[in-house]
Amino acid sequence: MRYIIIGAGAVGGSIGGRLFESGHDVVLVARGEHGAALRGHGLTLRTPDATLSLPVPVADGPDALDLRDDDVLVLATKTQDTAAALDTWAPVAQGLPLVCAQNGVANERIALRRFPDVYGMCVWLPSAHVEPGVVVAPCAPLTGMLHLGRYPHGTDATVSRIAADLESSAFLRAPVTDDVMRWKYAKLLTNLGNAIEALIGRDESTHALHQRARAEGAAVLDAAGIAYASQAEQAAKRGDLVTVRPVEGAPRGGGSTWQSLSRATGSAEADHLNGEIVLLGRLHGVPTPVNDTLRLLLNRAARARRAPGSLPAADLVAAVDAAVEAAEGSSGSSRD
Template identity: 60%
Template sequence: MRYIIIGAGAIGGTIGGRLYENGFEVVLVARGAHAAALRTGGLRFATPEGVRALPIPTVTSPGEIGLRPDDVLVLAVKTQHTEGVLAEWAPRPVATDEGDPAGGRTAAELLPVVCAQNGVENERIALRRFRHVYGMYVWMPTSHLEPGRVSASGAPLSGVLRLGRYPCGSDDNARRIAADLEKSVFAAPVSEDVMRWKYGKLLGNVGNALEAVAGPVTGEERTALYRRARQEYEAVLEAAGIPYATVEEQTADRGDRVELQPVAGEGRVGGSSAQSLIRGSGSIETDYLNGEVVLLGRLHGVPTPVNEALQRLADEFARTGRPPGSLSAEELAALG
């Protein structure tokens, strides 16, 4: 299998870097300054073992690579970019022999796409175009703040990547991908109900926006807000009849396999949403995290005022370029 990592940021760069280091064929897909840095100096991959430059082939668009039947598309962009990215990749022809397209058959018809992303909307978006869609529950402490560099601080394993077919079930593709990941410093269990795990992961992700706008979720006031955001989410899941993996279940599943360890030149920078603000990317994934809670609440008649407020604030921070963590004490108090 060849792994095409679409979105070589914190998650995609770590998955691609670990696979490449362990002998698997990998292509990174990136854009702008990040792509230029990857092409010039390779992926600067920082882990508790040290920092190294990995010369992983990098492209900027699907037109720069010929697709093969053994390719796996690993989608690791933020959800707000999923539709546009998949629209580019879905119609690309897949060659059966060198230079011989597979009778006009496309990536959307033939290739598996793995959604290694937060939230629960990506798989639905992908299934509109792709026949073979897989969800991936990702628990992996990583960061990407500067072009060409990705940091992964988990040890002894880099992360837990639970994989399953969408909307449910498993197959040989899932088992082969999981086996490759297991050889590459990950735990990669195959799950018949991967979306239950992804809905469970969102229990923690509802705090991403709070951390992004107000700083670390510590102290009585911020902790209470986070608790209320989670309680709103649990209420909408109950109203919608959606099963989810509890925090306790996720913690027990992870065990001591992934623990935070020091990485040279790296400090605590926050989760993926805070990193988006730090990089000044201009967008943030909150509409598909807290926004998922808001959507379910509106569909099922459950009030979600804390998640609505966090969604609005995070979008404002991303849109206006306001510095992460700069929410004033007065603004924080107003959320309560």
């Protein structure tokens, strides 16, 4: 199999780099300064144990490749870029399997409109991409754990082969599961805190706000009848295999949403993380003032290209409290 990594940022670069390092055929798809750096100097993959320079082949899109029957497309863009990316690849890549190595739960459904064989990947792979040509993968002993399964459910020979290739790297684990979306919905609950970290940084208020966002999200999933792996189940599976450690010359920044603000991309995933909870809440009659406030404020910060951590924590807490109070007042009025 040849792995075509569409979106060679933090997650795509880490997966593609580890596959290439272990002898697999890989192409990284990247454009702009990042693509130019990859073509000129290869992928620099920084880990707790080493800094690797990997001459992975690079393409800027499908026109630069002769697609093969044994190709696997690995989509690692942010969700807001999924439809545009798939519209580029779908006309020339029909019949190829597509793996959604992305946060959120909307990508697989978007992909299934265009590709018949879609696979979900629950990405436990903390990594960072803020410098062209460079990806920092700070976890050890494993770079990541990647639950895989066919979408919407089930397994097949293709996903088993993909998992075997990932596991051939000493730094990746890829459990195959017939209910991969249950793991992705669990990851979604964790990712509800991404907006908080991006807006205020790491503050003593972060944990309490994250818990409020997660509790609201869990209430929505329960109301919708959507299954998700418990925190205890996730912790037991992960153990201490994917643990953040220092990487020389690469101070720890933040998660994927923090990185979007850091790179001043002008967009972020809030509509597909916190916004997924808002959508489901509206569909099932569950108020979601915490996540809706986080979604709105994060989108404003992204559009204004504000630096991560630029919102005072007290302002965020006040905005969330006001939204909750308003929602409770509205709910009381409707009962009257």
